[in-house]
Amino acid sequence: MSLLKPSPRLQKLIAASVSRTSRPNSTAASPPPPDGSLPSVATSAILRTKRETALRTPGIVWADEDASAPSRIIVGGRETRKMNTYQAIRDAMSIALAKDENAVIFGEDVAFGGVFRCTMGLAEEFGKERVFNTPLTEQGIAGFGIGLALMGHTAIAEIQFADYIFPAFDQIVNEAAKIRYRSGGTYNAGGLTIRTPTMSVGHGGLYHSQSPEGFFMGATGLKVVIPRSPIQAKGLLLSSIRDPNPVIFMEPKILYRSAVEQVPVDDYELPLGKAETLIPGSDLTLLTWGTPVYHCETALHLLDAPPPELESVVPKSLRGTKVELIDLRSILPWDVETVVESVNRTGRLVIVHEAGMTAGVGAEISAEIQKRCFLKLQAPVRRVTGWDLPVALQYEKFHIPDTIRVLDAIMETMSY
Amino acid sequence: MASLTRVNLRLSKRLPASLKTLSPVARNYTTSSGDSSTTLQNKPSDPSEPITLKLHEDSFKSYLCDVPSLEVQITKDELLQMYKQMQTMRRMEMAADALYKAKLIRGFCHLAIGQEAVSVGLEHGITKDDRVITAYRCHPFAVLRGGTIAGVIGELLGRQIGMSHGKGGSMHIFTPSFFGGNGIVGAQVPVGAGVSFAQKYKGEKNCTFAMYGDGASNQGQVFEAFNMAKLWNLPTVFVCENNKYGMGTSAARSSSNTEYFTRGDKIPGLQVNGMDIIATKRAVEFARNWTVNEEKGPLLLEFVTYRYGGHSMSDPGTTYRTREEVQRMRSTQDPIRGLQKYIEEWGVAGEQELKQLDKDAKAEVDKAVEEAKASPEPKIKDLWTDIYYKGTEPPRMRGREREEVHVY
Numbered sequence: 001m002s003l004l005k006p007s008p009r010l011q012k013l014i015a016a017s018v019s020r021t022s023r024p025n026s027t028a029a030s031p032p033p034p035d036g037s038l039p040s041v042a043t044s045a046i047l048r049t050k051r052e053t054a055l056r057t058p059g060i061v062w063a064d065e066d067a068s069a070p071s072r073i074i075v076g077g078r079e080t081r082k083m084n085t086y087q088a089i090r091d092a093m094s095i096a097l098a099k100d101e102n103a104v105i106f107g108e109d110v111a112f113g114g115v116f117r118c119t120m121g122l123a124e125e126f127g128k129e130r131v132f133n134t135p136l137t138e139q140g141i142a143g144f145g146i147g148l149a150l151m152g153h154t155a156i157a158e159i160q161f162a163d164y165i166f167p168a169f170d171q172i173v174n175e176a177a178k179i180r181y182r183s184g185g186t187y188n189a190g191g192l193t194i195r196t197p198t199m200s201v202g203h204g205g206l207y208h209s210q211s212p213e214g215f216f217m218g219a220t221g222l223k224v225v226i227p228r229s230p231i232q233a234k235g236l237l238l239s240s241i242r243d244p245n246p247v248i249f250m251e252p253k254i255l256y257r258s259a260v261e262q263v264p265v266d267d268y269e270l271p272l273g274k275a276e277t278l279i280p281g282s283d284l285t286l287l288t289w290g291t292p293v294y295h296c297e298t299a300l301h302l303l304d305a306p307p308p309e310l311e312s313v314v315p316k317s318l319r320g321t322k323v324e325l326i327d328l329r330s331i332l333p334w335d336v337e338t339v340v341e342s343v344n345r346t347g348r349l350v351i352v353h354e355a356g357m358t359a360g361v362g363a364e365i366s367a368e369i370q371k372r373c374f375l376k377l378q379a380p381v382r383r384v385t386g387w388d389l390p391v392a393l394q395y396e397k398f399h400i401p402d403t404i405r406v407l408d409a410i411m412e413t414m415s416y
Numbered sequence: 417m418a419s420l421t422r423v424n425l426r427l428s429k430r431l432p433a434s435l436k437t438l439s440p441v442a443r444n445y446t447t448s449s450g451d452s453s454t455t456l457q458n459k460p461s462d463p464s465e466p467i468t469l470k471l472h473e474d475s476f477k478s479y480l481c482d483v484p485s486l487e488v489q490i491t492k493d494e495l496l497q498m499y500k501q502m503q504t505m506r507r508m509e510m511a512a513d514a515l516y517k518a519k520l521i522r523g524f525c526h527l528a529i530g531q532e533a534v535s536v537g538l539e540h541g542i543t544k545d546d547r548v549i550t551a552y553r554c555h556p557f558a559v560l561r562g563g564t565i566a567g568v569i570g571e572l573l574g575r576q577i578g579m580s581h582g583k584g585g586s587m588h589i590f591t592p593s594f595f596g597g598n599g600i601v602g603a604q605v606p607v608g609a610g611v612s613f614a615q616k617y618k619g620e621k622n623c624t625f626a627m628y629g630d631g632a633s634n635q636g637q638v639f640e641a642f643n644m645a646k647l648w649n650l651p652t653v654f655v656c657e658n659n660k661y662g663m664g665t666s667a668a669r670s671s672s673n674t675e676y677f678t679r680g681d682k683i684p685g686l687q688v689n690g691m692d693i694i695a696t697k698r699a700v701e702f703a704r705n706w707t708v709n710e711e712k713g714p715l716l717l718e719f720v721t722y723r724y725g726g727h728s729m730s731d732p733g734t735t736y737r738t739r740e741e742v743q744r745m746r747s748t749q750d751p752i753r754g755l756q757k758y759i760e761e762w763g764v765a766g767e768q769e770l771k772q773l774d775k776d777a778k779a780e781v782d783k784a785v786e787e788a789k790a791s792p793e794p795k796i797k798d799l800w801t802d803i804y805y806k807g808t809e810p811p812r813m814r815g816r817e818r819e820e821v822h823v824y
């Protein structure tokens with residue numbers, strides 16, 4: 001239980017933070033705190049809410065441009081539209097269906113739009129033969145999708161919640177991931193993409209707030225992708241659908257509505273297997289993906305300019321700390337190069353993820369980083385994660401690695 | 417496997433008397449090849465004309481559908497081809513058995529000796545573009561669906577000539593119309609449903625045979641696939657190859673309902689004497705017509721068959737059944753000897769002609785075994801290929817040892 005007992009500094013941090021009118025860790029699209037100084041998802045500077053910046057998203061590849069031609073950023077003629085994450089995901093699937101007549105979407109309730117509205121109107125637009133409901137049959141959905149993919153189809157399956165993916169685990173790990181290898185290249189399930197909502201929602205409880213990405217990390221042959229925003233979701237989903245390997249695409253469910261960006265309306269892709277540096281820095285590498293990206297951003301603001309209640313616990317010497325914030329985006333394969341390059345410069349790594357610590361994704365990354373950056377590390381790799389516990393309903397806000405815990409980990413790692 | 421006997425003994429001691437009488441129930445499967453019950457109806461003088469046969473009326477048992485017509489037209493050539501193919505498949509499996517015992521084949525190896533009428537009969541009832549997927553005992557399907565004996569034996573030996581380049585092994589052999597064996601029994605069934613959905617979606621006039629054993633029939637995903645196939649009216653033929661034992665557990669000890677052809681709920685089913693190749697061919701044609709031409713949705717076939725060997729090479733196959741039972745099946749139900757008897761009785765071919773076919777089969781297998789043995793082991797570099805689509809791999813992959821890393 002010592003894991004659950006906050007350090008004295010963390011206790012002070014928590015005590016200070018609860019005196020505020022709202023906890024600065026909210027990912028809901030709620031109004032910012034009265035002083036307006038802290039970003040939440042709604043006000044995050046990471047989100048590209050202007051057309052100009054949206055069109056200049058790093059790594060963007062327009063489908064109508066020849067990828068082998070010299071890169072030219074044509075921004076002039078392109079449009080963007082304000083979308084939240086579920087609308088951007090729907091937009092990506094609409095493009096996939098329109099451009100690929102062998103693409104089909106299936107899953108529980110997808111014909112009605114899905115529980116998170118990601119497939120709203122697609123059945124009407126593309127027909128019930130291409131967007132259809134399945135029975136409640138996760139293992140069947142995965143197996144069925146693999147069969148379709150073996151026949152060269154583009155199968156876009158939805159598992160209604162990532163928590164429900166476990167019955168399909170065998171099909172995904174034993175069939176989808178291995179079929180290319182075990183058939184010596186005769187067959188592959190490359191046309192299969194499994195979309196599934198992941199991470200906490202604030203009140204999801206045991207079976208609606210889990211983050212199972214780590215369970216798939218050793219399933220070589222699969223790709224696992226987690227986007228952080230609407231622009232990312234659209235580009236990464238189109239890449240995932242078109243990638244010739246089976247992909248699990250995990251969508252942070254709280255960001256479906258709360259994250260809003262100007263999303264390019266054209267067909268574009270973002271690279272799989274590549275992390276993105278969101279904020280450059282030289283003192284510490286802060287690595288995360290999905291929802292906690294925004295908690296991390298908030299933590300950096302608290303570190304830089306702590307509100308009066310936190311001033312006494314955030315040492316003045318750390319206020320100018322330059323933290324490099326990286327969104328990993330792809331869990332498998334993960335971008336070792338970018339992380340190693342960053343940690344070799346900063347000498348410190350803090351990993352933040354919602355899944356539990358034991359054998360979580362952070363464990364693999366920590367092990368690899370300590371091996372590759374051993375002599376450059378100035379502090380142990382620190383993991384800020386959910387507890388090794390079920391995600392119990394009333395405890396959910398204590399379970400997720402929130403802003404205060406991230407801030408604490410940064411301060412501890414900086415003063416190691 | 418020795419432990420199985422002990423379990424059985426203990427179980428029977430603990431069972432209440434009423435159950436004891438029930439537990440050893442061996443369903444009385446009707447088979448006909450032994451009592452020469454398939455009869456010759458008409459034999460034209462021109463040997464190229466098909467002869468007319470009438471299957472024994474116990475060849476089929478149906479559920480929610482009519483049984484297929486018992487009258488079968490078949491040419492002399494086809495009968496001899498069936499005989500030769502069954503004999504070749506048995507020879508191949510026997511060669512695998514010998515290579516395993518010589519320690520040249522390692523790992524898992526499951527042989528289909530005794531079940532030849534199912535694989536060869538299936539192939540004679542379907543078209544090249546129909547699809548087949550199964551789990552264990554997949555070697556004959558792999559050959560008949562476009563593979564080669566050297567490709568199968570080579571795969572078992574783990575050689576480059578193997579159909580999966582030595583990376584798969586016994587249950588991982590594929591051809592463009594055969595989606596393989598599969599190591600997870602039951603997992604192939606929903607995959608087969610997906611394959612048949614693609615056929616329907618593309619408007620192909622084909623179907624998929626999703627095969628599984630009596631053991632795998634109790635996997636939840638088999639029923640998930642049944643439901644989807646019936647719900648969407650897919651051209652899926654679910655085929656239960658009931659060889660009466662799931663590893664060391666008899667059908668009656670594993671399944672509350674051993675009439676596997678009735679387990680599809682609203683999916684009609686047909687039980688077939690799987691030891692009579694003419695009956696299996698007839699049933700497969702019936703199923704194909706049902707799903708493809710009549711578009712009636714899925715159908716369940718149960719082939720009642722028997723494996724002579726153990727479940728795998730490490731199972732002598734005699735601890736959970738008696739030697740007498742195996743011997744009785746061999747002497748009275750054998751699909752090859754059954755067909756041989758018919759061929760001779762009906763005057764389709766003589767003993768000499770059949771003996772020549774036996775010799776040809778043996779020579780073909782012997783040659784393939786030599787070819788497979790001569791093939792080198794897989795290249796080291798192929799340890800890392802076929803994981804991701806070429807060009808989309810992660811930059812590197814860990815290798816055999818701690819520090820060995822392959823850079824793409």
